[in-house]
Every structure is written in C-alpha cells, then in structure tokens.
Amino acid sequence: MIIFKSFNKLNKKVNFKANIGFVPTMGALHNGHISLIKRSNSICKKTLVSIFINPSQFNKKNDYKKYPRKVETDIKILKKLKVDYLLIPKVSEVYKNKNNMKIRLIKKDKVLCAKYRPGHFEGVLAVINQFLTLIKPKYMFLGQKDYQQLHLIKNFIKNKFFTKVIPCKTIRYKGSLAYSSRNFLLSKNDIKKATYVSKLVKKFYYDLKKDFKKVRKLKELKRKLIKNNLKVEYLELRNKVNLSKKINRSNFKIFISFYINKVRLIDNF
Ligand code: AMP
Secondary structure, eight states: OEEESSHHHHHHHOOTTSOEEEEEEOSSOOHHHHHHHHHHHHHOSEEEEEEOOOGGGOSSHHHHHHSOOOHHHHHHHHHHTTOSEEEOOOHHHHTSOGGGGOOOOOGGGOSHHHHHSTTHHHHHHHHHHHHHHHOOOSEEEEEGGGHHHHHHHHHHHTTTOOOEEEEEOOOEETTTEEOOGGGGGSOHHHHHHHHHHHHHHHHHHHHHHHOGGGGGGHHHHHHHHHHTTOEEEEEEEEETTTOOSOOOTTTEEEEEEEEETTEEEEEEO
C-alpha cells in the first residue's frame, strides 16, 4: 500500500483513467468501512481509501476534537485488506482552493441532519467537490448508514463529475446496532443502550411494513425512547427517494438521530 500525504504526489503516481474505486472515510475504521473497501476491491482494479477528518463538517468544535483518531490501527487494517493507495491529506491542502468550498443547500434539503447540524453537509459537499476535482475516480463507494449524505452527494455530483456512486448497505453488529466510528466513544453500557434503540426502531420498521396504519405509533415510540433517558434529536419517516414527507407503505424509511452521553448517533431502516 502506498500512503500519500498530498494530492500532488497521488496524482503523479496514480493514473485515474484506470479503473479505480475511491472510498472516502474519516478513519477509525470498522466493519462498515471494511465492507465498502471489499466491494471496491471486488469491482475495481485498484482501491484508493482516504482518511480525512473534515473540520468544516463539524458544527461543534468539541465534537471535532473528540472524534476518534486511530491512524496506526487503520493503516494495519488497510494493509490487510490489500488496499492499493491511502490518501491522508492535510487540511491546508484540501482548503487551498476556496472557490470549490462554497456550497449551499437548497431549502428542501434542509431536513433531518441538515436541519439539526447547520453547515454539516455544506462541509461534506465542499470536501467531496474538492476531492473529485483533484482526483477523478471512476467509482466512489458510500454507505447507506449515512443515507442523507449519500442522497445529497449523488445529487450534487450528478451533472458535475463522471464518478459513479456505488451505495453500500449498512453493516450492523449482530443485525442491530450499526457500526460507527463514534461507537469507539461509548462504554459497554452505552453500547447496550444504543443497541436497544436500533432494535426498537428496526422492529417498528418491520411492523410498518406489515401494517402501515401503525404509522400513528411513531410518537409513542419516540416517547418510549425519551422515557428511557435517551435524547432523541429526530425520529421521522421520509420518502426514501427524495426525503420528502410524501410517504406510503412501499417508499418510506425511518430516520433517527439520538444522543448517548453527548455522543450523537444516527441510523436509518
Ligand atoms: P465515515 O468515516 O463515518 O465518514 O464513513 C465513511 C463511509 O463509510 C461513509 O460512506 C459511510 O456511510 C460508510 N459507513 C459508515 N458506517 C457504516 C456502516 N455501519 N455500514 C456501511 N457503511 C458505513
């Protein structure tokens, strides 16, 4: 595996006309990231992983400071997976070209995480814009765990870059709690609580699939979570194609954001 600390060096060495799969991450790698990398390895000739903790997508300074950083372990994992290239760019290089960094969301997109984390997706899209301008991968692998991010990135790059987005399914621990780098910040007991939430939401999803009239019970579910001392930021049903509120039995998805001891987790079913 070749490790690059700058786009310049990466571009000199790597021919992006070749069949290259790109897996952008913020590091602290887990089974979710690993599944994306394996998918890229299976479709593409070469795989490029990036580790970049993007400061502008954190709307709270403390959240950025506390975000898990595990570069040494990450490198070991990536070598084991036979990843070809790893890019760890510096903030100064990513933010050099200010013109690529001014992104605005339209009003209809300011829902779910975009509503509760102002500036978050503007930061995400700015970095994706910069990455795809500087490197031109054929494929980019993104997880459905961050469903709204996937949705916004897909729309954003549609008429701008030829990179094809490959959505990858959410990997869960024993079928319930989704793997997340933020899980590294949780105690064993916190993990239990988070698992409890995902089990409840998952059950609600399957209940709705059977009988959509139960949609009325959404508030009840939220109350149950709050009663268990969980801070629920949002729990909403949305259309899985455009994230609008026009939902029915076959097009809905459940989105949740909640806090466990100041650690913010998101999921969707
Ligand atoms: P992150 O490092 O959190 O920015 O995530 C990097 C990529 O991994 C994103 O495309 C995420 O959607 C994806 N990802 C994170 N967690 C999971 C998971 N549990 N299953 C599948 N993909 C995931």
